Amino acid sequence: MENTLGLEIIEVVEQAAIASARWMGKGEKNTADEVAVEAMRERMNKIYMRGRIVIGEGERDDAPMLYIGEEVGICSQPDAKNFCNPDELIEIDIAVDPCEGTNLVAYGQPGSMAVLAISQKGGLFAAPDFYMKKIAAPPAAKGKVDINKSATENLKILSECLDRGIDELVVVVMKRERHNDLIKEIRDAGARVQLISDGDVGAAISCGFAGTNIHALMGIGAAPEGVISAAAMRALGGHFQGQLIYDPAIVKTGLIGESKEANLERLQSMNINDPDKVYDAHELASGETVLFAACGITTGNLMQGVRFFQGGARTQSLVISNQSRTARFVDTIHMFDKHPKVLELH
Numbered sequence: 001m002e003n004t005l006g007l008e009i010i011e012v013v014e015q016a017a018i019a020s021a022r023w024m025g026k027g028e029k030n031t032a033d034e035v036a037v038e039a040m041r042e043r044m045n046k047i048y049m050r051g052r053i054v055i056g057e058g059e060r061d062d063a064p065m066l067y068i069g070e071e072v073g074i075c076s077q078p079d080a081k082n083f084c085n086p087d088e089l090i091e092i093d094i095a096v097d098p099c100e101g102t103n104l105v106a107y108g109q110p111g112s113m114a115v116l117a118i119s120q121k122g123g124l125f126a127a128p129d130f131y132m133k134k135i136a137a138p139p140a141a142k143g144k145v146d147i148n149k150s151a152t153e154n155l156k157i158l159s160e161c162l163d164r165g166i167d168e169l170v171v172v173v174m175k176r177e178r179h180n181d182l183i184k185e186i187r188d189a190g191a192r193v194q195l196i197s198d199g200d201v202g203a204a205i206s207c208g209f210a211g212t213n214i215h216a217l218m219g220i221g222a223a224p225e226g227v228i229s230a231a232a233m234r235a236l237g238g239h240f241q242g243q244l245i246y247d248p249a250i251v252k253t254g255l256i257g258e259s260k261e262a263n264l265e266r267l268q269s270m271n272i273n274d275p276d277k278v279y280d281a282h283e284l285a286s287g288e289t290v291l292f293a294a295c296g297i298t299t300g301n302l303m304q305g306v307r308f309f310q311g312g313a314r315t316q317s318l319v320i321s322n323q324s325r326t327a328r329f330v331d332t333i334h335m336f337d338k339h340p341k342v343l344e345l346h
């Protein structure tokens, strides 16, 4: 599964990032998202695979493309029999976020990316469009920090695991009212807080890499993004835990409806019988093979954003595989014209 797909999914995220980056700083987040979705889908449908979107742009009725349940890949097309032998191919599940951080793109802010995760059928938790309480930390703290512990306790554990003072730790938290107490607690404990407006996937994954100066992600973000983060962190051997948030009293914005009871019913209809369960990275991304790919739209901690030049563009992507145990940074020059001015890049 990995050999061919590993290379092709780089192009999938690259194409989405390039399309979206053309809308960087234009103040139009929906367009920045739509073009990324379209580009991702178009490239995905050229891959020799039988894929199914398990985390995508939403339910079929609201999302014309990359909706949950959509089948993608050459071998899912109606005329697939002409060039595919379905028996030869395993079915794969795909979680996508073609433009993670639409506001970041629209306002030209750092940290947006096109991102996806792939696994065997059933290998990714089909998270509902709810919120998720999350904690991410470096591999050295895996299984030691715990979402059920207080931030203060977790910072002590992190400081021991990483062999550094609490004042040398940086915790990323999304700037939201719901996090005011959390932010105060982290500061009171002596650690430093990096507030971000959006984009907690990049923040979670940054914990998996030494040298990013990010040692933890704490707080509540979206659940689908939690699964994508977990896929990367599982492959990296980092710590990730998530717990669904279904109570509108905790998160008052967008994603979840007004009624806690209705949300609980919805979870039950999805066979999520223990709504308070804490999931670790292995449960959220449980497949034997887990592949993660991201391409920077705007520059972030891990990847450069898309840089256009006359006749082409340059991108930086990251592909992580749990099977080959690699995290591969890929620097690509895309030549749109026959004679791009490649040498005038800098």
Ligand code: VTB
Pocket (backbone or CB within 6 Å): 100, 101, 102, 176, 197, 198, 199, 200, 201, 221, 222, 223, 225, 253, 254, 255
């Ligand atoms: C979250 C976060 C994402 O949007 O979904 C956030 O996980 C939206 O949160 O990374 P609010 O509803 O509280 O605004 C992102 O930041 C970007 O998609």
